[in-house]
Amino acid sequence: xxxxxxxxxxxxxxxxxxxxxxxTAYPGTPSTEITENIAKNYSEIYSEWSPNxxxxxxxxxxxxxxxxxxxxxxxxxxxxxxxxPLFTLSYTGVNGGLVIMVADDPGxxxxxxxxxxxxxxxxxxxxxxxxxxxxxxKDFVKTAFEISERYDCPVIVRLTTxxxxxxxxxxxxxxxxxxxxxxxxxxxxxxxMPGMARKRHEIVEKRMEELREFSDSTSLNRVEGTSKDxxxxxxGIAYQYAKEVFGDxxxxxxxxxxxxxxxxxxRDFASEVKTLYVIEELEPFIEDFVKSLGIKVIxxxxxxxxGELSARLIKERLLGAKLPKAPAxxxxxxxxxxxxxxxxxxxxxxxxxxxxxxxxxGDIGCYTLGALPPTESMDTCVCMGASIGMAHGMEKARGRxxxxxxxxILGDSTFIHSGITGLIDVVYNKGNSTVIILDNSITGxxxxxxxxxxxxxxxxxxxxxxxxxxxxxAIGIDRVKVVDSFDLKELENVIREEVNADxxxxxxxxxxxxxxKNVKYxxxxxxxxxxxxxxxxxxxxxxxxxxxxxxVEIDEALCVGCKLCSKLCRFDAIEKAGDNNAKA
Amino acid sequence: xxxxxxxxxxxxxxxxxxxxxxxGHVAMKESYDVKVSEVHGMSQRGGSVVTYVKLxxxxxxxxxxxxxxxxxLAFEKLEALRWLEYLKDGGKLIVNDQEIDPxxxxxxxxxxxxNILPRIKEKYANTISLDALSIARQCGNIKAVNTVLLGVxxxxxxxxxxxxxxxxxxxxxxxxxxxxxxxxxxxxxx
Numbered sequence: 001x002x003x004x005x006x007x008x009x010x011x012x013x014x015x016x017x018x019x020x021x022x023x024t025a026y027p028g029t030p031s032t033e034i035t036e037n038i039a040k041n042y043s044e045i046y047s048e049w050s051p052n053x054x055x056x057x058x059x060x061x062x063x064x065x066x067x068x069x070x071x072x073x074x075x076x077x078x079x080x081x082x083x084x085p086l087f088t089l090s091y092t093g094v095n096g097g098l099v100i101m102v103a104d105d106p107g108x109x110x111x112x113x114x115x116x117x118x119x120x121x122x123x124x125x126x127x128x129x130x131x132x133x134x135x136x137x138k139d140f141v142k143t144a145f146e147i148s149e150r151y152d153c154p155v156i157v158r159l160t161t162x163x164x165x166x167x168x169x170x171x172x173x174x175x176x177x178x179x180x181x182x183x184x185x186x187x188x189x190x191x192x193m194p195g196m197a198r199k200r201h202e203i204v205e206k207r208m209e210e211l212r213e214f215s216d217s218t219s220l221n222r223v224e225g226t227s228k229d230x231x232x233x234x235x236g237i238a239y240q241y242a243k244e245v246f247g248d249x250x251x252x253x254x255x256x257x258x259x260x261x262x263x264x265x266x267r268d269f270a271s272e273v274k275t276l277y278v279i280e281e282l283e284p285f286i287e288d289f290v291k292s293l294g295i296k297v298i299x300x301x302x303x304x305x306x307g308e309l310s311a312r313l314i315k316e317r318l319l320g321a322k323l324p325k326a327p328a329x330x331x332x333x334x335x336x337x338x339x340x341x342x343x344x345x346x347x348x349x350x351x352x353x354x355x356x357x358x359x360x361x362g363d364i365g366c367y368t369l370g371a372l373p374p375t376e377s378m379d380t381c382v383c384m385g386a387s388i389g390m391a392h393g394m395e396k397a398r399g400r401x402x403x404x405x406x407x408x409i410l411g412d413s414t415f416i417h418s419g420i421t422g423l424i425d426v427v428y429n430k431g432n433s434t435v436i437i438l439d440n441s442i443t444g445x446x447x448x449x450x451x452x453x454x455x456x457x458x459x460x461x462x463x464x465x466x467x468x469x470x471x472x473x474a475i476g477i478d479r480v481k482v483v484d485s486f487d488l489k490e491l492e493n494v495i496r497e498e499v500n501a502d503x504x505x506x507x508x509x510x511x512x513x514x515x516x517k518n519v520k521y522x523x524x525x526x527x528x529x530x531x532x533x534x535x536x537x538x539x540x541x542x543x544x545x546x547x548x549x550x551x552v553e554i555d556e557a558l559c560v561g562c563k564l565c566s567k568l569c570r571f572d573a574i575e576k577a578g579d580n581n582a583k584a
Numbered sequence: 585x586x587x588x589x590x591x592x593x594x595x596x597x598x599x600x601x602x603x604x605x606x607x608g609h610v611a612m613k614e615s616y617d618v619k620v621s622e623v624h625g626m627s628q629r630g631g632s633v634v635t636y637v638k639l640x641x642x643x644x645x646x647x648x649x650x651x652x653x654x655x656x657l658a659f660e661k662l663e664a665l666r667w668l669e670y671l672k673d674g675g676k677l678i679v680n681d682q683e684i685d686p687x688x689x690x691x692x693x694x695x696x697x698x699n700i701l702p703r704i705k706e707k708y709a710n711t712i713s714l715d716a717l718s719i720a721r722q723c724g725n726i727k728a729v730n731t732v733l734l735g736v737x738x739x740x741x742x743x744x745x746x747x748x749x750x751x752x753x754x755x756x757x758x759x760x761x762x763x764x765x766x767x768x769x770x771x772x773x774x
Contacts, residue, residue, distance in 0.1 A: 004608045004618065029624055109623060133619075166646040167608050167620040243644040312649040324651060325669065329703055333666050334694035336686035338596065338631035366629060374691045447624065538691065543630050546685050547692050555684070557717060557726060 005170045007163040010134040011101055012037035013170065014141030015071045016045065018097070019178025022063035023047040024056040026417065027446040028075030029110035030164040031103035035073050036449070039458040044175070049449055049458045052384070052417040053078035057085045057100065064098040064154075065190060067181035069145055073101035076117050077383065081418070083120065086154070088192050090124045091200040093152035095181050097145035100126075103159040106281045107308040110161075110445075112364065112383065114306070116282040121156050121259035125204050127211050128156040128259040129220060130236040134168040140256060143220065151207055151214070158258070160281060162237045162308070208260060216264045220256030223269060227251045231273030233266065233286060233297075237309075242279045244311040245319070250277075261289045270295045277318060281309050340369050342544040343514030343521060343560035345440050345485040350375040351540055351568075352491045353407070358499065361394070363387040363410035363419070366444040366513075370409075374541040378409075385410065385418030391433040392426045400432065404499050409436045413443040413451040416466065420475075426504045427476040434498045434505050437468060438485070441512040448515070472506040479505035486511055486564050514560055521561035526554050526577035537565040537574065585616065587640035588741065589648040593667045594659025595684050596628040599730035602755065603657070604635040606734055609751035611639040614743055621646035632663060632686075657737050659716075659729065660684050661700045668704065677708055678736050680716040680729065712736060712774070719770050725760070728767035735771020745772065 005013065011034045015023060023045050025035035039047040050056035053074040060072035074082060079102045086100070102120075105111040121128035127147060131140045137159070144155040188196050215221060230250035234242045239254050246252075253269040255261070270276050270290070278287040278299035287299040302317045303309065315321040340346055350370040353360055354377045362368055362378035363386060371378035380390055387408035395403030410419050415437050426433045443449040450456040455465035472480045479501055483491045491509065498505040512519050531552060537545050544558035545565060554565075556577060566574040590607065594600045604620050611618035616639040623633050636648040653671050658664030658679040671677060681701060688694035705711050716732040723732070731752065738748045749765065756764045 002612065004612045004620070006622075033624075162621060162646060165622050165624055167605075167618075167622070168643070168646070169612065169617065237646075240644045240646065310647055310649055311645050329668065329707060330665055330697050330700075332694075333662065334686050334688045334696065336595065336630075336632040336662070336666075337688075338629040339687050341597070341629060369629065373687065373693065445629075447628075541687065541691070543685070543687065543690065546690055549692075557682075558684070 001172055002169045003172055004167050005134045006033055006165060006167050007131070007134050007137045007159055008033035008165070009037045010137035010170045011073075011141050011157070011159070012041065013172060014138035015099070016042045017138070017173050017175050018069060018142045018145045019176045020045055020069045020071050020145075021178070022060060022068050022070040023073070024050050024059045024070070025073040026050055026053045026056050026078055027443055027449040028078050028103075029446055030105060030159070030161040031073050031075045031078070031101060032446045032449065033164070034101055035458070047458050049451060051452055053082040054085060057082040057089070060098055061085060061089055064094045064096045065183070066095070067183050068096040069098075069178055070096065071099045071101060071141070074103075075111065076102055076104040076115050077111065077113065078102070079117055079120055081384070086120070086126070087124045089154050090126050091192055091197055091204055092190050094148055094154060095183070097148035098154045099141060099144045099148060100154055100156045101159065102156055103161070103164045104282070105161050107161065112381070114282060116285060117156070117158050118258055118285045119283070125208055126154050126156055126259075127151070127257065128158055129256055130158045130258045131163060131256065132236050132239045132254070133163070134166070134170045136256065137163065138170055140220070147214070151211060153207055158236070160237050212260045212263065215257050215260050215262040218257060221262050221265055222254050222256070223251065224254060225251040228272060229274050231269055231276045232279055233269065233276070233290065234279040235286065236281070238279045238281050241309050241311045241314055245314045255286065258286065261286060263293065266290055267293060267295070270297075279303065279309070279314060337372055338369055339372070339541065339543050340366060341514060342542055342558050343562035345509075345511035345513065346370060346438055347540050347542060348485040348488055348491065348511070348564055349409070349436065349438060349509045350377050352488060352495060353377040353409070354539070355492065356495060357405070358495070359394070359406040361387040361390040361406065361408045363408075363414050365411040365414050365438075367409065367411060367438050374539065384414055385422055388419050388422030388433065388435055389425060391435070392422065392429070392431045395431060395433060400502070403432055407434045407436055407495070407499060409438065411444065412437060412439040412441070412453040412468065415468070416452050420471070423472070423477070423504075423506070424475050432502055432504055434495070434507065436495070436507045436509055439468065439508050439510045442516060444513050448513070468508055477504055477506050479503060480508070481505070482508045482510055484511055485509045486562070486567070488567060514562060521563070522576070523561045524554065524556045524559040524577045525561055525563065525566060525574050526556065527552055527573050528575055530571045531573035532571055534570070536568050536570065540565060540568065585641045588638070588655070589653050590637040590655045590657065590737070591648050591653045591667060591670055592635040592637065592657045592659070593663045594633055595663065596631045596633045598659045599727060600633055600635055600659060603730040603734050604637055606748070606751050606755045607637050607737075609755055610743055610747050611637070613747050613751060617641060617643045619643045619646035632666060634667060655737065655740060657733055659733065662686065662696065664704065665697060665700055668708070671708065674710060676740055677704065677711040678733065678740065679704070679711065679713045680733060681713050682715070682717050682729075714774055716771070720767055723763055723767040723770055725763045728763050731756075731764040731767040732771040735768040736774050738768070739772050739774070
């Protein structure tokens with residue numbers, strides 16, 4: 001039976017069909033839907049949102065050594081977090097098969113960098129597969145488990161945004177009955193002390209030799225077409241673009257296994273064609289290898305290492321095509337950057353931060369949007385959890401007075417992911433930083449995943465809830481305050497007080513995400529004739545409030561009725577309009 | 585079997601993903617090869633969003649490129665303007681006559697372009713505009729804008745109406761099927 005599936009859904013299906021029983025992940029675009037689909041559709045698989053990618057991978061390793069097939073999914077920057085276990089997992093190898101899904105984001109649709117995960121496969125000496133559509137997503141995951149068990153190693157399957165988030169047809173099959181492998185205590189294999197690890201490293205090198213031979217013979221790497229003029233070596237989404245451009249006018253070496261690369265296959269293919277292209281997104285990973293074999297090839301001298309490729313770009317850059325432009329109607333089309341949603345609880349916090357003119361070390365989540373106009377209240381954002389360490393570092397560099405104008409701000413899920421270690425640093429090393437945790441009861445930006453602070457598991461089952469107040473107190477924070485994000489006055493007072501306190505503090509700014517199903521505001525607001533056009537409400541940056549030049553209007557199709565703007569209005573000009581925005 | 589490149593453009597939160605999901609189902613039922621490329625994550629928060637839907641005997645790239653779209657289904661006027669250069673010569677534009685101000689306009693750093701629809705129609709004769717928001721409201725739920733627009737789109741293809749209706753029933757959550765079918769019919773009647 002054929003089904004139309006997202007790449008990520010097909011990965012979930014592949015894991016199911018392969019007999020996987022443990023799936024772990026930390027959500028991150030574009031990888032999130034893999035584990036969401038496993039949790040939703042396949043009750044045979046235990047699944048979890050782990051606190052971060054490192055723990056997710058360690059859980060998967062435990063499951064594998066215990067004899068199960070396990071899968072662990074993350075976005076590209078998540079693999080940085082999981083890199084520590086990854087490199088030594090390569091030495092220990094597996095018992096039940098273990099597959100790591102990593103989703104890169106060329107073009108940075110939803111990321112802070114566009115690193116190329118293929119280098120992780122190379123430096124950790126772990127094989128990597130790369131599918132080019134949803135069918136391959138499913139098939140390659142199953143093959144990856146076979147490789148994992150045959151060669152006693154983890155296997156990374158790399159997706160990119162356009163593979164993970166494109167739907168295409170998938171032939172679904174039955175799940176295999178996978179019998180747990182016996183658990184065998186083997187400290188020479190699983191306890192990586194120097195004496196054992198030295199021996200394992202030899203085994204890893206021998207394994208790489210065998211995998212290189214496998215890469216030359218596997219059907220994951222295949223030659224298509226008969227052209228002797230043009231040859232294209234490519235993989236993943238770049239294969240689809242290249243097919244679109246060259247069609248039958250070129251031969252293709254379509255690589256499904258991108259590490260280790262098939263040396264003999266590449267040499268044979270290159271010797272058959274007059275002009276050889278390597279078409280790949282991001283870094284010249286395949287190209288550098290081909291060049292190292294002494295083969296002449298055209299690639300990144302013409303194609304960019306930044307951003308995504310497209311069929312048009314390949315036509316223009318490689319074939320010199322001059323493509324027609326459509327008639328322009330408007331030259332200056334206003335941009336439409338993402339914004340915090342109407343009703344977003346973060347809006348209250350940002351209003352206060354702007355008013356107090358504080359230096360804000362930001363973090364990764366919906367609230368990163370507070371960096372954009374009109375709030376413009378964020379000075380830095382580097383990676384998950386970085387806000388706290390950076391605020392601490394700023395104070396250590398420039399002294400206490402500088403610290404009094406500086407805060408760290410991050411979400412509940414981000415705090416658990418890797419903010420907590422930064423907070424311990426502040427306490428231990430006598431810092432005074434003020435840390436604001438935006439607790440909106442959910443992991444927001446990735447599309448509403450539960451986390452250890454929400455009290456629910458990935459399956460929506462009630463569980464023990466991490467108490468942020470007690471947690472902060474337990475690591476030595478004496479000043480912990482909880483404030484409603486929409487109580488602007490109280491929030492202002494608390495933040496003012498805490499930045500001036502000569503000890504570290506945690507402010508939990510609390511209000512659930514307005515998109516959550518159980519959040520119900522009544523009706524929408526509208527503006528009456530008491531409005532004096534003072535524009536106070538506009539400073540909130542709510543997309544439902546529109547400046548008409550001489551008056552302000554509320555777009556009732558957008559307003560959710562959170563009433564934050566009413567609180568700011570000094571003329572009682574914002575009042576309830578109706579109930580016609582019932583949640584769908 | 586014809587090749588059909590469709591783009592669905594709009595503002596994050598308007599329901600473009602549901603529309604593309606229905607469209608994908610329709611294509612599958614009609615035995616097309618099909619690829620649907622979506623945007624998840626950050627731009628879903630009120631940003632400019634685009635979904636590409638390509639159908640044909642065999643589809644490689646999931647992306648529709650500039651000058652290649654047979655149909656653009658625009659949920660908002662400014663977004664129609666933004667993505668218009670993707671329309672092929674003689675391609676069809678279906679545009680919802682709704683204005684959602686982007687943040688630069690809201691804070692008066694930029695102006696919302698005036699008279700978008702007449703100016704588009706001057707250069708792109710094959711344009712249908714409609715007030716899908718009002719139609720959806722009449723049908724009972726303003727969130728059904730997406731199925732109103734799907735109705736108009738359905739009329740512009742030669743795929744059987746029943747296939748669309750079946751797909752809506754399969755994709756839309758059960759309790760919203762009735763209002764969405766009503767919205768679809770209203771769009772189809774335009």
